[in-house]
Amino acid sequence: MDELKRTPLHDLHIELGAKMVPFAGYEMPVQYKLGVLKEHLHTREKAGLFDVSHMGQVILSGESVESIALALESLVPVNIAGLAENRQRYGFFTNDAGGIEDDLMIANRGDHLFVVVNAACKTEDMALMRAGLEPKGVTPRLLGDRALLALQGPAAEDVLAGLNPAVREMRFMDVATVELAGAECWVSRSGYTGEDGFEISVPEEQAVDLARALLAHDDVEPIGLGARDSLRLEAGLCLYGHDIDTTTTPVEAALTWAIQKIRRNGGAREGGFPGAEKILAEFDTGASRARVGLRPEGRAPMREGVEIFAKAEGGAPIGRVTSGGFGPTTGTPVAMGFVDIDHAAPGTKLFGEVRGKRLAVEVAEMPFVTQTYKR
Amino acid sequence: MKFTEEHEWLRVEGDVVVVGITTHAAEQLGDVVFVELPEEGTTVSKDDEVVVIESVKAASDILAPLDGEIVEVNSPLADEPSKVNDDPEGEAWFFKMKIEDLSALDDYMDEAAYKNFIG
Structure with a gap:
C-alpha cells in the first residue's frame, strides 16, 4: 500500500x-x-x-x-x-x-x-x-x-x-x-x-x-x-461515493437544480455532456427512485447501508440509507438515502431495519437545519 | 472492581454485579448518542450482546461478562446517553446481573492489570 x-x-x-x-x-x-x-x-x-x-x-x-x-x-x-x-x-x-x-x-x-x-x-x-x-x-x-x-x-x-x-x-x-x-x-x-x-x-x-x-x-x-x-x-x-456515485443520476439524486435550463431540453446549449440523453429524458419522465431526507422517529441512528422498508413486517426493501448518523444540532438521528419514487414524498412513514428490528422513519425535507448563506 | 478485555468494569454489590464501561472505553468511543438496554429479567450467557451503544462515530456492543440474569437496568441512560461520557465509572452503569458463582469474577483483571492492559 x-x-x-x-x-x-x-x-x-x-x-x-x-x-x-x-x-x-x-x-x-x-x-x-x-x-x-x-x-x-x-x-x-x-x-x-x-x-x-x-x-x-x-x-x-x-x-x-x-x-x-x-x-x-x-x-x-x-x-x-x-x-x-x-x-x-x-x-x-x-x-x-x-x-x-x-x-x-x-x-x-x-x-x-x-x-x-x-x-x-x-x-x-x-x-x-x-x-x-x-x-x-x-x-x-x-x-x-x-x-x-x-x-x-x-x-x-x-x-x-x-x-x-x-x-x-x-x-x-x-x-x-x-x-x-x-x-x-x-x-x-x-x-x-x-x-x-x-x-x-x-x-x-x-x-x-x-x-x-x-x-x-x-x-x-x-x-x-x-x-x-x-x-x-x-x-x-x-458526499460523493456514498450519496452519489457512478450509478446515481442527477435526477435521482435530487440535483436537478444544478442543471440550469440552458443545458436542458429546449435550452440554447441543451445536452452535449456524457449521458445527456438519459439525464434530460429523466427530467420529463421522472426517475424511479429519489434521494430523500430520512428522520428516524426513535433515538437509534440509521447509518449507511440500513435497508428501508414500506411496512413494519415483510416485503422487499424499497430503499437504503446512504449517509446517516446523529445530528448534534437537531439533537436527533438524521439520514439520507434513496427510496423508490412511490415512497419519496415528505411525510411518508417507512421503516429502517437496524440490528434486525424495523424502526419507524419518516421521509423529511432537507436540509435538516436552516442554511445561513449570505446571498 | 474487576475489568474485562472488552473494557467493561464489574463491581460486586452483595450478590449482584454492576456492569459499565471504563473511562478509557468512553474516551475511545467518543460522544455517545444512543444506548439500548436489555429487559430486566433476561437470562444471559457470557459474551451475549446485551447492550448496544452508539457514538457519533459507530455502534458497539457490550457483552455479558458472565452467565446470569439481568436484574436491573439503568433506564435513564436511554434518555441521556451523554452520561456515558460524563461519568462512565459512576452514574452511567448499564445493568446489574445476578450470577451463580461470584468466583467466576476472579478470571478478570484487577485495576493494576487493566491499566497495564490499556498501556
Whole structure:
C-alpha cells in the first residue's frame, strides 16, 4: 500500500491534539480535543477551521475563459459559459450511463477556471479532464503547491474580516483574490456545512501561518472530518461515493437544480455532456427512485447501508440509507438515502431495519437545519 | 472492581454485579448518542450482546461478562446517553446481573492489570 500523504498542516494538527486517520490516501484529522459533537456545535455557533488540502485544486487554462467554459460544458451539465467572472457554481462530471463521476466546484477567475474536486477522485478526474479538454485546447493542471482551508460558521465573516475587511463585500458563491496574513489567497464564500463561510486556497508555505492567524481568534476552533461529515449531513449535502456515485443520476439524486435550463431540453446549449440523453429524458419522465431526507422517529441512528422498508413486517426493501448518523444540532438521528419514487414524498412513514428490528422513519425535507448563506 | 478485555468494569454489590464501561472505553468511543438496554429479567450467557451503544462515530456492543440474569437496568441512560461520557465509572452503569458463582469474577483483571492492559 502507498504511503499516506500529508497536508502542509500535518504538524499543526498533531500540535493541536488531532486524532489522525487515513482518508482518501491522506493522513487527516478526524477530530481534535473537543470531539466530534462539540466541534460540530461550535461550528454552528461560532466558527470552525477545516483543513481540506486533500481535495484536488485544478486550474483550467486555454485561449479564453469563454473557450475553457464551453469545453468544460462537454463534461459537466452546468451553465459554465454563463458563469460571471468571480462567481462559482456547483457541478458534476457525468458518464455515458447518466451517472455521476464526481462532484466539483467551478469558479470563473477572469482568465481561467479554477475547480475543486474530491480527493478520492483526483486521478480519475484529471484523466477525464485531459481526455475531454485537451483536444479542445484546454489544459488542466493539478496544483501541488497550495493548501485549502475552510472557515465555516456565523462568526466566519468577522474572523476573516479581521485579516482583510474586503471579504465582507463577498456574497455566497463569490470568489476573489484576497491577501490574508501576507499570503495571496483565492477565497470563495462557500462551504460544506450549511453555514456561511469561506474556502481559502493558500500557497502551501504560508498555510500554517494563515491557519494560526485564524485559530488565534477566540471564536475559532479546529474541526476534524468527523464533524465535517455530520455538518454536511444536517445540511443535506451529498458526499460523493456514498450519496452519489457512478450509478446515481442527477435526477435521482435530487440535483436537478444544478442543471440550469440552458443545458436542458429546449435550452440554447441543451445536452452535449456524457449521458445527456438519459439525464434530460429523466427530467420529463421522472426517475424511479429519489434521494430523500430520512428522520428516524426513535433515538437509534440509521447509518449507511440500513435497508428501508414500506411496512413494519415483510416485503422487499424499497430503499437504503446512504449517509446517516446523529445530528448534534437537531439533537436527533438524521439520514439520507434513496427510496423508490412511490415512497419519496415528505411525510411518508417507512421503516429502517437496524440490528434486525424495523424502526419507524419518516421521509423529511432537507436540509435538516436552516442554511445561513449570505446571498 | 474487576475489568474485562472488552473494557467493561464489574463491581460486586452483595450478590449482584454492576456492569459499565471504563473511562478509557468512553474516551475511545467518543460522544455517545444512543444506548439500548436489555429487559430486566433476561437470562444471559457470557459474551451475549446485551447492550448496544452508539457514538457519533459507530455502534458497539457490550457483552455479558458472565452467565446470569439481568436484574436491573439503568433506564435513564436511554434518555441521556451523554452520561456515558460524563461519568462512565459512576452514574452511567448499564445493568446489574445476578450470577451463580461470584468466583467466576476472579478470571478478570484487577485495576493494576487493566491499566497495564490499556498501556
